Amino acid sequence: MAIKTSDLNAKLFGKANKRRATSPVEAQAAVKEKAQVIELAIAGEDLVSFELVSVPAAEIETQTVVFAENSREQSFLNEHALADILVTLKERGQQYPAVGRRNAQGKIEVLDGSRRRMSCILAQKDFLIYVADNIETQHAKFLSDVANAHKPLSLYERGREMQAKLDSGEAADQKALAQMFQCSEALVSGALKAAALPLELLQAYPNVSDVGRPTIVKLHKQYFALPSKSQTLLLEKCRHAQGEIWQGSNSQGVARLTKEISSQLEAWIEELAPSKKEASAEKIDLIKGRVSYTRKGANVSLALKKIDDDVMDDILAYIQSKLS
Numbered sequence: 546m547a548i549k550t551s552d553l554n555a556k557l558f559g560k561a562n563k564r565r566a567t568s569p570v571e572a573q574a575a576v577k578e579k580a581q582v583i584e585l586a587i588a589g590e591d592l593v594s595f596e597l598v599s600v601p602a603a604e605i606e607t608q609t610v611v612f613a614e615n616s617r618e619q620s621f622l623n624e625h626a627l628a629d630i631l632v633t634l635k636e637r638g639q640q641y642p643a644v645g646r647r648n649a650q651g652k653i654e655v656l657d658g659s660r661r662r663m664s665c666i667l668a669q670k671d672f673l674i675y676v677a678d679n680i681e682t683q684h685a686k687f688l689s690d691v692a693n694a695h696k697p698l699s700l701y702e703r704g705r706e707m708q709a710k711l712d713s714g715e716a717a718d719q720k721a722l723a724q725m726f727q728c729s730e731a732l733v734s735g736a737l738k739a740a741a742l743p744l745e746l747l748q749a750y751p752n753v754s755d756v757g758r759p760t761i762v763k764l765h766k767q768y769f770a771l772p773s774k775s776q777t778l779l780l781e782k783c784r785h786a787q788g789e790i791w792q793g794s795n796s797q798g799v800a801r802l803t804k805e806i807s808s809q810l811e812a813w814i815e816e817l818a819p820s821k822k823e824a825s826a827e828k829i830d831l832i833k834g835r836v837s838y839t840r841k842g843a844n845v846s847l848a849l850k851k852i853d854d855d856v857m858d859d860i861l862a863y864i865q866s867k868l869s
Contacts, residue, residue: 583675595675597642598653602669609645609653609662609672614682615689616702618753620744622663625751625799630660635668642673644688646680656680656688699754700761701747704740707733732758738765743776745783749810751802760807767814775817782813 584592600608611619624631633640643658653676655662665672680688698706707726710716716725719737723730735758739747742765747753768776830837838847849860 593677593680595644595677598674598676600653600672600674602665602671605662605666605672609655609674610648611655611659611662612645612685612689614686615656615659616698616706617659618699618702618705618744619659619663620748621699621701621753622660623751624667625802626754627660627664627667628752628799631664631668634661634664634670638670639665639673642675644675645677646685647676647678654685656685697754699739700736700756700758701739701742701753704736704738707736708740735761738762741765742768743780745780746810749783749786750806752799755799755803760803764807764810767811771814771818778817779810779813783810 581597583595583597611617639661641661643655643661645653645655645658648654653674655674658674662672662674664670703726707716707722710722710725711718716722719730719733722733726733739756739761742761746764746768747756750756768779771779828837828839835850835852836848838845840846849857852860
């Protein structure tokens with residue numbers, strides 16, 4: 546059967562367009578059939594045949610790779626980030642096949658389904674994927690981008706896409722990016738700040754998609770305020786303790802774990818660049834019990850006790866003569 550790329554999701558995900566649900570009953574029935582061969586008109590052009598392949602759980606990491614231009618950061622995929630599909634996959638196996646192509650090395654390159662691929666690895670389940678032999682890189686990118694609409698990208702991943710547009714000259718500034726990505730300039734700013742952060746910082750979180758813009762903006766400010774040597778030491782701490790912070794926590798829920806990670810990172814940053822507290826001015830007795838002063842930079846405070854009017858007039862006159 547021949548279907549358009551716009552109908553790919555109806556065949557595999559129960560939606561004709563991931564942004565607009567269509568007849569779910571008919572679509573789900575088609576998915577359950579798991580036809581051995583399907584034909585897709587990629588980007589409305591020539592039909593390409595895809596064959597359903599089952600990759601044994603033990604061979605997924607060696608026989609498959611993720612498309613290099615996939616916008617999703619694979620290092621973020623852990624049991625927390627995949628929680629929405631991992632439980633069902635463990636109980637019932639993979640419900641919807643992924644989509645890929647065979648590369649020059651003979652490996653299967655996953656275009657749509659990197660989250661399902663990692664879930665199968667974690668759950669030790671066989672990986673189902675429709676594979677084609679003749680898909681150009683341009684069309685591979687198209688399929689990958691359409692697929693990523695199913696699960697929103699994190700702020701970091703969106704920022705990386707936006708930065709690529711700036712670097713290539715496709716967008717001139719943040720205002721142009723906001724129009725291109727149909728979002729606010731504030732979100733663009735936050736996304737670009739996220740993309741500027743080292744991966745090690747973000748990999749400390751159980752699910753980067755749950756790290757909001759305020760947290761990103763604060764972390765960006767704190768990190769880039771550090772001297773370069775302190776930045777290196779902070780990243781070394783993150784690499785050394787990667788995953789340990791949230792894995793060893795007793796907190797329930799990603800929101801609480803995310804807050805704990807932020808607190809830990811802030812503590813490390815404070816440790817590497819302690820807040821500079823203003824040195825308190827030391828009080829000095831000039832005449833014990835009667836005259837003392839404190840000096841703070843170029844400022845001097847004088848405290849006088851048991852001073853009559855005549856002495857006070859003389860002191861004030863002297864000060865005036867010296868400072869006038």
